[in-house]
Amino acid sequence: MIEGPAGGRSNVGDRVWAKAPGYGFLGVGEVIGPPQAASDFRIEVDGAERPALEVLTQANYHREYAGDPERSEYFIPVRWLHTVDLDKAVNEIGLFGNQNTVCKPTTPKWRTTVDRLKAKWNVS
Numbered sequence: 417m418i419e420g421p422a423g424g425r426s427n428v429g430d431r432v433w434a435k436a437p438g439y440g441f442l443g444v445g446e447v448i449g450p451p452q453a454a455s456d457f458r459i460e461v462d463g464a465e466r467p468a469l470e471v472l473t474q475a476n477y478h479r480e481y482a483g484d485p486e487r488s489e490y491f492i493p494v495r496w497l498h499t500v501d502l503d504k505a506v507n508e509i510g511l512f513g514n515q516n517t518v519c520k521p522t523t524p525k526w527r528t529t530v531d532r533l534k535a536k537w538n539v540s
Contacts (some may be wrong), residue, residue, distance in 0.1 A: 424453065426492050431535065434499075436481075437515075440507025441529075443499035444539055447492055454489040455482040498537045506536060 426432070430447045454477050457468040468491060469479060481487035500506070512521055512529040521529075534540065 432492070432494050433530065435513075436502060436505060439502055440505030441506050441511070441533055442502065443496055444533065444537065445494035445496040445499075448495045449493040451490040451492050453482070453485065454478075454491060457491040457493075498539050500537075506533060508532070 426447045427451060428447055432445045432447060434442045434445070438444055443463040454469055455467070459468050459471045460466075461471055467476060469482065477489045478487065481489070510525070510528065511532065512523065512526045516522065
């Protein structure tokens, strides 16, 4: 979920709260750059940058559309402020949930969720 002023888009400085379906919240990060097509996005591995589509092999990411700007997957560069392993995901009754890949929550339950995660992870 993205916490920031843009409706449906991310901006540099927005907070990103990552949640794994069926597990819970795994971390919070800050957007550090504009969205990039999957074919252009690079990931640091062992001190060297490599193309994301070479590194991320556990999912398809619609590789067949990598050259099509209208249908390509887009990634957002994030500097992680706090993360936990999957077995430590925060999944408590009453926390915000949504089936969308990315959303900008506006319900009161979202504020409660952010406040709870900030306290649990000691994030300001």
